[in-house]
Amino acid sequence: MASSTTRTTASTGPSRRKFLQRLAIGGMALGPGSAFLASCATGGGGDDDGDDGDDAPPADVSDDNPLGIAEDEPVEIYIFDGGFGDAYATDLHQPIFSERWPDVTINHNAAVDIGAELQARFAANEPPDFINNSGDGQMDTGQLISDGLLADLTPLLDAPSWDDPDVPVRDTLIPGTIELGSRNGTPYVLNYAFTVFGIWYNKTLMDENGWPVPTTWDEMLDVCADIADHGIAPWVYQGVTAPRYMNWPLLTMAAKLAGPDVLVPLDNLEEGAWGHDAIRESAHALWDLGQRGYYLPDVEGMDFRDAQGLWARGEAVFCPSGSWIENEEADAIGEDPTFELAVMPEPLLSADAVMPVETIRATAGEPYIVPAQANNPRAGMEYMRAMLSMDGARGFTEKVTSLTAVLGASDGVEIEAPGLSSAQEALSAAGENVVNWLYPTWYPTMENPGIDQATGALLRGAIDVDEWVDQCEAAAAEIRDDDSIEKYTR
Structure with a gap:
């Protein structure tokens, strides 16, 4: 099957030049908050010169392949190796993904300083397909959005959920999750963990x-x-x-x-x-x-x-x-x-x-993003879809003692961790009295x-x-x- 995208060449428009200048004078701006939005899910992180980048269509879309990913093209992911570690990816989410897509090779990477690892890749127009943008080295997602370097996640949210083809992904998320990862109505960030x-x-x-x-x-x-x-x-x-x-x-x-x-x-x-x-x-x-x-x-x-x-x-x-x-x-x-x-x-x-x-x-947090100019952005979104499955969300809760933004994912889960159990009780006691x-x-x-x-x-x-x-x-x-x-x- 043909690739869903092809790698674009580096833009020389004003947006790209400003980005490179920031790198030259001190590295990409880093910050501690969540991440957010950006460009086109098919890989076109256009610039101010009107170049829309790679507008190649996805592979054939079907009930079994709602995002139209290429079934023989690898997907490269980066996980922040911090409080949650990266075993939840290697031992849980990647096997769920691979069971459905056995011919898609997952190139897994873990990094303590995400910004230091990836800023040069963004500058070279060769970012990975999926990033857990977290930690003290978190990239400034607002700036990435302004520079057109992140993908619009609407195709993911509109796709059928992993477990139920009649329920779109957006309807499986706790209210407020999509809004937190959006700017001006466009979703750019999947905030996966739900933090109390x-x-x-x-x-x-x-x-x-x-x-x-x-x-x-x-x-x-x-x-x-x-x-x-x-x-x-x-x-x-x-x-x-x-x-x-x-x-x-x-x-x-x-x-x-x-x-x-x-x-x-x-x-x-x-x-x-x-x-x-x-x-x-x-x-x-x-x-x-x-x-x-x-x-x-x-x-x-x-x-x-x-x-x-x-x-x-x-x-x-x-x-x-x-x-x-x-x-x-x-x-x-x-x-x-x-x-x-x-x-x-x-x-x-x-x-x-x-x-x-x-x-x-309490709020959804732990941001995950798909770069607009990734080689295989739709596979990055498909990986997100696997994370948002019931097995993916429940397993995450059991493995790293954190709730997720998936509705009902902790129902029936025996939570032995006293801290997480206490957090659940606090969230229940708060009811609608939640601030952010x-x-x-x-x-x-x-x-x-x-x-x-x-x-x-x-x-x-x-x-x-x-x-x-x-x-x-x-x-x-x-x-x-x-x-x-x-x-x-x-």
Whole structure:
């Protein structure tokens, strides 16, 4: 069978030139958020000169081959070798794919620094067909989109699902998943894992010492005082590597206090948004923890894994994170057979808070993309379709202790991991009281280094809340005033 696409030659249009210039002066922009959109699923990542790239049609489309992939052409994938590792790909998703497509060779690659591995491939117009764009070396997907380097995933979402030909892929996803991976109505990113955020702790340690799970900030301070009296640090955060983890409880508590609408102006880059009274009060609470000596000593200079490792070994009690932490710190947690991981929603800052204490931040995450100018992009999308099968999603949950964005995929799954079970319970208790914000995805450099550095300085006491607000406002203004950055609103 003929190939579904052919490799295009490198464009010399303005979009491509700007991309190459960025690489030359310091490498591709990298950032910590999710990824998003771009060009054409058949491989045409056109440029400003009007060249639409490769417009070759797919192979024959049929009920058995809804995306029209070439059955004899290899597919090259890159998996981020981080918190989830890459065994879920080699041991689960690839066998599911290969059972249906035995003649398609899968060229598997794993990388810790995705950007460093692939930026030259993008520049040479030879990207792989499928990328797990995650980790500290995550490529700035917004910039990739602006440069026309990502594929529109509409063919995937419109295709019949792997398990039921009468149900399109888009209808198998938890509401909000497609929107999170879209810009201006076009889907570019599959956010596969479903993450529950909160404050993580060792339930056994809390129970043994009679420390109640605090539901208000006053209760939190009382519990912290008792913990400190026992010679244990009440809190840890992810050190110099990722102080932004503390932005998550900060903004969640602000939303509980004033309502979810307090988050919208942050995403919309509105002047003065970071100075809202609720955000100030929440920032003050976390600043005050440092003033009271409730952070793990010297955490401000630690790598995030070192800081989390000390927490997992009992040197601190509370740790902000997403539900991936159970897998990420499995080895350290496993050293203590009594460690029962649990997550708590952030306490209420005031009794007159607008949202209930059960409110949590939860969102689809862990982004996967298909480059527009890949050699075999439809096979990359077919690989995504296999991931979104019930077996693929359930197996992922069992293997890496993370929920997925596939509706009903965890139903009937026996979850032995206490942290993931706790996350499920928290999500159920929250009901519709789930919040999220999008500026880290839309504007990665606004969060890192912008807000990230400001929060790090706040936590270590180098600046006060007013100065933190000023620095956050400056980070937002830098994006707002840069005409080269496409803006989004919600």
